[in-house]
Amino acid sequence: MRTRVKICGITREQDALAAVRAGADALGFVFYPPSPRHVEVAQARQIIRSLPPFVTTVALFVNADRGSIAEVVQETGIDLIQFHGHECPDYCAEHGRPWIKAIRMQDGLDPDKAMADYAGAQALLLDAYRPGVPGGTGETFDWRRIPEHLAGRIILAGGLTPDNIAHAVRQVKPYAVDVSGGVEAEKGIKDADAIQRFMRGVQLGQE
Ligand SMILES: O=C(O)c1ccccc1N[C@@H]1O[C@H](COP(=O)(O)O)[C@@H](O)[C@H]1O
Numbered sequence: 221m222r223t224r225v226k227i228c229g230i231t232r233e234q235d236a237l238a239a240v241r242a243g244a245d246a247l248g249f250v251f252y253p254p255s256p257r258h259v260e261v262a263q264a265r266q267i268i269r270s271l272p273p274f275v276t277t278v279a280l281f282v283n284a285d286r287g288s289i290a291e292v293v294q295e296t297g298i299d300l301i302q303f304h305g306h307e308c309p310d311y312c313a314e315h316g317r318p319w320i321k322a323i324r325m326q327d328g329l330d331p332d333k334a335m336a337d338y339a340g341a342q343a344l345l346l347d348a349y350r351p352g353v354p355g356g357t358g359e360t361f362d363w364r365r366i367p368e369h370l371a372g373r374i375i376l377a378g379g380l381t382p383d384n385i386a387h388a389v390r391q392v393k394p395y396a397v398d399v400s401g402g403v404e405a406e407k408g409i410k411d412a413d414a415i416q417r418f419m420r421g422v423q424l425g426q427e
Pocket residue numbers: 228229248250252255256257280282304345347354355356357358359377378379380398399400401402
């Protein structure tokens with residue numbers, strides 16, 4: 221099966237369209253005010269309206285309250301929610317949208333247990349762990365910690381770049397990969413050339 225690609229941290233229409241032209245399957249919008257990639261609801265709605273069909277849109281939250289999530293769901297028509305904080309499974313399931321759960325690969329974390337705990341998730345997104353930083357660290361983790369039998373329900377994230385993505389796809393064989401900082405010209409601004417090189421790397425890793 222082809223490895224799906226999500227480009228996260230979209231803040232501008234031209235970056236969204238560059239990602240779609242390059243073949244991205246999904247676009248991520250960060251609704252987390254401390255992040256340099258944070259987007260306002262109106263901005264995300266405008267970008268989402270400009271998209272062609274068959275592109276999955278993903279709203280990323282970190283321990284957001286119900287009202288904030290409901291506003292994004294109603295105002296943007298987002299397809300999927302990515303929970304990137306300490307949200308429990310019941311909370312993730314409350315918002316009327318399919319969801320994925322980000323798990324930060326702290327030492328000792330057991331991916332099998334996380335998968336069982338978040339059985340209602342469409343997939344688990346595995347990201348690097350840095351204390352005090354919820355995500356978008358640009359750091360990788362030891363991919364050998366991902367059990368082979370989970371690969372088909374894993375979205376691999378954390379420090380992926382055009383230079384390491386082929387190796388990552390070859391080694392992990394994840395359902396999908398997720399990149400933010402690795403395809404940026406600066407924080408919150410994507411680099412169309414880097415996106416294209418990233419997409420080529422994904423293909424190369426599958427050959
Ligand atoms: O991008 C952010 O600023 C961010 C903030 C809070 C939680 C998650 C965030 N980003 C997500 O982190 C992973 C890995 O990002 P990177 O490729 O290492 O930069 C990815 O899912 C981002 O969307």
